Amino acid sequence: MRTENGALEGVENLKTVHRSVRRVDGLALACGTAQFTDDVDIRGLLTGKILWSPHAHARIKKIDVSEARKIPGVRAVLTHRDVPRVPRTTAGQGYPEPSPYDSVVLDDKVRFVGDRVAAVAADSPEIADKALAAIRVDYEILPAVFDPLEAMRKGAPVIHDQPDSKHIADAQKNIACKFDFEVKQGEWFSGADAIIDKTYKTQYAQHCALEPHVTITYLDGNDRLIIRTSTQVPFHCRRIVAQSLKIPIKRVRVIKPRIGGGFGAKQEIVLEDICSALTLATRRPVKIELTRKETFISTRTRHPSVIRLKTGVKKDGAITDALMEVVVNSGAYGTHALTVMMCAGSHTLPMYKIGNIRFDGRSVYTNLPIGGAYRGYGATQGFFAWESQMDLMAEAIGMDPVEFRRKSYIRAGETSPVFKAMGEGREGVPQTIVSSGLFEALDKALEAGGWAEKRRAYARQTGVLRRGIGLACLMQGSGIAEIDMGAATLKLNEDGSFNLLIGATDIGTGADTVLSQIAAEVLGVKETDIIVTASDTDVTPFDVGAYASSTTYISGHAVKKTAEKIREQILKVASGILDEKVEDLRLEGGMVAAKSGAACKLAEVANTSLYYRDQHQIIASASHFSHTSPPPFAAHVAEVEVDTETGQVTVLRYVAAVDCGTAINPALAEGQTEGAVLNGISFAMTEEMKFAPGGRTLNGTFRKYKLFNTLDTPPIVTILVPTYEPSGPFGAKSVAEISINGAQAAIANAICNAAGVRLYDPPFTPEKVLAALKKRS
Amino acid sequence: MKPSNKGRKSAVAAIKVQDGWMTVETTVNGARQSWKIRPDDFLLDALRREGFKGAKKGCETGDCGSCAVLLDGKAVASCLLLAAQSQDREITTIEGLGTPSEPHPLQEAFVDTGGIQCGFCIPGMILSAKALLDRTPSPTEAEIRRALDGVLCRCTGYVKQVQAVKLAAERKK
Numbered sequence: 001m002r003t004e005n006g007a008l009e010g011v012e013n014l015k016t017v018h019r020s021v022r023r024v025d026g027l028a029l030a031c032g033t034a035q036f037t038d039d040v041d042i043r044g045l046l047t048g049k050i051l052w053s054p055h056a057h058a059r060i061k062k063i064d065v066s067e068a069r070k071i072p073g074v075r076a077v078l079t080h081r082d083v084p085r086v087p088r089t090t091a092g093q094g095y096p097e098p099s100p101y102d103s104v105v106l107d108d109k110v111r112f113v114g115d116r117v118a119a120v121a122a123d124s125p126e127i128a129d130k131a132l133a134a135i136r137v138d139y140e141i142l143p144a145v146f147d148p149l150e151a152m153r154k155g156a157p158v159i160h161d162q163p164d165s166k167h168i169a170d171a172q173k174n175i176a177c178k179f180d181f182e183v184k185q186g187e188w189f190s191g192a193d194a195i196i197d198k199t200y201k202t203q204y205a206q207h208c209a210l211e212p213h214v215t216i217t218y219l220d221g222n223d224r225l226i227i228r229t230s231t232q233v234p235f236h237c238r239r240i241v242a243q244s245l246k247i248p249i250k251r252v253r254v255i256k257p258r259i260g261g262g263f264g265a266k267q268e269i270v271l272e273d274i275c276s277a278l279t280l281a282t283r284r285p286v287k288i289e290l291t292r293k294e295t296f297i298s299t300r301t302r303h304p305s306v307i308r309l310k311t312g313v314k315k316d317g318a319i320t321d322a323l324m325e326v327v328v329n330s331g332a333y334g335t336h337a338l339t340v341m342m343c344a345g346s347h348t349l350p351m352y353k354i355g356n357i358r359f360d361g362r363s364v365y366t367n368l369p370i371g372g373a374y375r376g377y378g379a380t381q382g383f384f385a386w387e388s389q390m391d392l393m394a395e396a397i398g399m400d401p402v403e404f405r406r407k408s409y410i411r412a413g414e415t416s417p418v419f420k421a422m423g424e425g426r427e428g429v430p431q432t433i434v435s436s437g438l439f440e441a442l443d444k445a446l447e448a449g450g451w452a453e454k455r456r457a458y459a460r461q462t463g464v465l466r467r468g469i470g471l472a473c474l475m476q477g478s479g480i481a482e483i484d485m486g487a488a489t490l491k492l493n494e495d496g497s498f499n500l501l502i503g504a505t506d507i508g509t510g511a512d513t514v515l516s517q518i519a520a521e522v523l524g525v526k527e528t529d530i531i532v533t534a535s536d537t538d539v540t541p542f543d544v545g546a547y548a549s550s551t552t553y554i555s556g557h558a559v560k561k562t563a564e565k566i567r568e569q570i571l572k573v574a575s576g577i578l579d580e581k582v583e584d585l586r587l588e589g590g591m592v593a594a595k596s597g598a599a600c601k602l603a604e605v606a607n608t609s610l611y612y613r614d615q616h617q618i619i620a621s622a623s624h625f626s627h628t629s630p631p632p633f634a635a636h637v638a639e640v641e642v643d644t645e646t647g648q649v650t651v652l653r654y655v656a657a658v659d660c661g662t663a664i665n666p667a668l669a670e671g672q673t674e675g676a677v678l679n680g681i682s683f684a685m686t687e688e689m690k691f692a693p694g695g696r697t698l699n700g701t702f703r704k705y706k707l708f709n710t711l712d713t714p715p716i717v718t719i720l721v722p723t724y725e726p727s728g729p730f731g732a733k734s735v736a737e738i739s740i741n742g743a744q745a746a747i748a749n750a751i752c753n754a755a756g757v758r759l760y761d762p763p764f765t766p767e768k769v770l771a772a773l774k775k776r777s
Numbered sequence: 778m779k780p781s782n783k784g785r786k787s788a789v790a791a792i793k794v795q796d797g798w799m800t801v802e803t804t805v806n807g808a809r810q811s812w813k814i815r816p817d818d819f820l821l822d823a824l825r826r827e828g829f830k831g832a833k834k835g836c837e838t839g840d841c842g843s844c845a846v847l848l849d850g851k852a853v854a855s856c857l858l859l860a861a862q863s864q865d866r867e868i869t870t871i872e873g874l875g876t877p878s879e880p881h882p883l884q885e886a887f888v889d890t891g892g893i894q895c896g897f898c899i900p901g902m903i904l905s906a907k908a909l910l911d912r913t914p915s916p917t918e919a920e921i922r923r924a925l926d927g928v929l930c931r932c933t934g935y936v937k938q939v940q941a942v943k944l945a946a947e948r949k950k
Contacts, residue, residue, distance in 0.1 A: 023891070030893060035830070207931075261894075
């Protein structure tokens with residue numbers, strides 16, 4: 001099945017997998033008929049709104065809602081006195097979550113500008129606004145802290161001083177989480193010919209899914225709570241809402257409609273708990289829909305980081321030592337704080353062959369917006385540091401940066417002690433790299449980027465405009481080993497079509513299509529013969545949800561196992577119909593075909609089993625989890641032009657070569673790559689949340705927080721490098737996150753190549769580039 | 778994307794107002810509509826309330842383009858227009874182009890190229906492309922990028938969406 005380099009042989013024999021079939025939901029989305037959370041009309045729907053804290057750090061001394069409650073049309077006003085106080089995390093992670101239990105539905109303390117104070121439900125948005133304005137809050141304003149390094153110092157304001165929180169590493173020092181480890185093979189830095197010690201800083205950024213967070217809740221006839229919501233994690237949502245409101249899980253049903261993008265922001269209970277509380281209080285349907293500004297100020301962000309990287313390198317290119325100190329700013333609450341911080345190391349360090357390794361990680365509370373899951377999940381921050389440092393190390397020993405990288409990267413058959421030392425929030429799982437297209441991806445990206453000739457051509461430039469080319473290589477995981485689990489159910493209908501029920505959560509990635517393709521391949525039908533019902537906690541089996549690049553690899557495997565069980569059942573029935581042995585039968589083109597040439601349609605199999613003989617429903621379920629998380633690999637090449645008079649950097653072209661194993665749907669895998677690349681580029685160039693001295697978000701609109709549009713976007717070249725990962729369905733690994741990790745380093749390296757200045761603090765704005773140019777001259 | 782009100786004052790002045798409610802006569806996807814609206818209703822809210830859910834609300838400040846519809850053939854941000862400004866005008870929403878059984882060539886092309894991910898921006902994207910192709914049947918890549926520059930997409934790198942518009946233009950020939 002596999003060639004020497006791991007590429008899949010006989011891919012051409014696959015009928016549905018490894019083909020760029022149309023999205024199964026594509027036409028509905030193109031025609032505007034696909035239903036997103038808010039695309040339903042519900043009679044008697046109330047508008048829910050939240051009162052946000054205007055202060056970065058304050059205690060609510062008194063809150064008077066009597067005037068608000070008197071306003072006609074106001075149906076509920078909730079404060080901390082009206083909801084259960086259950087410390088929990090809003091992070092949608094597997095149970096028990098590795099994030100501290102440091103938040104409650106509504107608290108008597110606020111910890112950032114944009115924290116929840118109260119919530120109202122009213123007959124109209126206008127009345128809800130009036131009610132919010134009528135709530136009188138008497139705050140005791142507390143000193144606030146905005147810098148994570150300051151927050152750890154003695155005497156800094158303690159942000160989480162409440163006694164009932166759980167699992168905070170050191171609340172007195174505002175340390176939400178910490179993780180350290182060391183692998184020592186010799187004396188520190190004794191073998192190094194050169195030592196590079198640099199500090200890299202990444203900025204506050206937001207996901208900016210085009211669909212803002214929105215939740216609709218209502219009670220059904222049996223008084224069960226139905227939550228229709230824009231979520232990546234329906235099953236975690238059900239569990240956390242039940243926990244937060246002290247109601248049984250069996251009373252809660254979460255339905256995920258079409259989702260307008262998530263990128264990690266919706267791997268989080270952002271509105272579901274408070275919207276549910278309003279429905280329980282009013283017994284009415286309630287919708288909370290955030291405005292764009294509310295999304296910016298109150299939801300989740302990419303953890304800003306300060307990463308010190310001290311590395312030793314020998315003249316022959318061996319990396320002798322790496323000390324990685326990571327401080328992430330967790331903002332007001334510690335959602336994903338431990339795991340994002342750890343992934344800055346666990347998703348980067350294993351790619352390099354290193355002698356001594358030490359990782360010191362801290363996630364620190366400040367009075368700024370909350371960090372959370374964001375595509376790349378720490379690896380983005382870590383790779384900016386690492387792949388910048390790789391150029392610096394190569395330069396220090398006078399080695400070509402490509403040659404240096406070839407010597408340093410992990411190869412198939414090799415392992416890293418980091419895999420075992422660092423998992424997600426706990427010890428990891430040892431693993432050996434089985435499939436790797438890293439070096440092939442590197443070759444292809446260099447070739448497509450015109451590396452050799454451009455590197456030469458750009459070596460000696462004069463004049464105002466200077467061009468440069470830069471490189472970064474990357475890895476990620478495919479799901480979380482021994483944590484992530486997905487399950488599927490399939491059943492056969494009379495016409496030979498199938499219902500596929502999956503907990504897996506398509507948030508716009510194309511997962512419904514990819515999973516249909518996997519089922520169709522096993523069952524010998526077209527993907528359009530598979531009807532997908534996904535992510536309804538009453539109807540579909542469990543799945544952890546859409547995160548950690550897990551859906552194709554984990555949920556896809558569950559679908560494959562399920563389809564294989566169904567195939568057995570079909571063949572058994574067909575064996576009776578055709579009077580042939582099961583082992584002589586195969587599924588093909590919607591038929592069961594025998595070696596003898598005899599055949600029957602799947603419809604006949606279905607009708608026989610449902611109506612005629614030994615009547616039963618052909619139906620099966622299967623689950624999958626994995627002992628390994630095989631990394632996808634990628635090589636990115638960025639080409640830039642630097643205006644040395646203005647400091648303006650223009651990205652001219654970007655090449656991304658990706659090894660995602662077998663691409664189940666190459667067009668969708670390319671689309672994931674292109675989208676991740678562009679998000680990475682705009683994160684490197686323009687995106688940064690800015691705050692007033694008191695902690696208020698200054699640029700919470702698309703006018704002031706700049707995403708790249710069609711005119712800003714440079715040509716993006718995507719190259720898929722096929723390998724075969726035996727532990728994945730049809731050889732697949734993940735693709736969703738990896739390509740967001742490259743742009744900051746590739747562009748920083750390209751700017752350095754162009755203009756001879758190195759930047760350590762994205763975004764690479766004209767001011768910063770100009771300042772660096774001035775400092776040099 | 779900027780709405781134009783040239784020569785429309787008289788039409789708006791003709792709107793009947795009673796007890797704070799206005800009755801607006803407009804045409805959506807070829808069918809005459811009579812809407813009871815509040816004077817401060819935006820076109821996006823009126824459209825969504827009337828069942829045209831394909832127009833999406835992404836920012837309400839005219840910056841993202843998810844709400845784009847065609848007003849007399851021109852792509853506009855419906856979140857910035859007052860509903861009253863649609864008096865006596867022709868609105869095309871995504872529902873007016875085609876259905877999953879009978880899609881418009883642009884809708885088909887966006888699916889064929891893989892230009893759709895979450896799909897939230899796609900109605901605005903396709904309508905902006907339609908406005909372009911209606912006046913420029915064979916656009917250059919630069920013209921396509923300019924026509925789509927008012928619609929933000931966070932899922933894609935715009936690569937396959939630009940390809941989709943090219944493909945639709947080629948197929949029309």
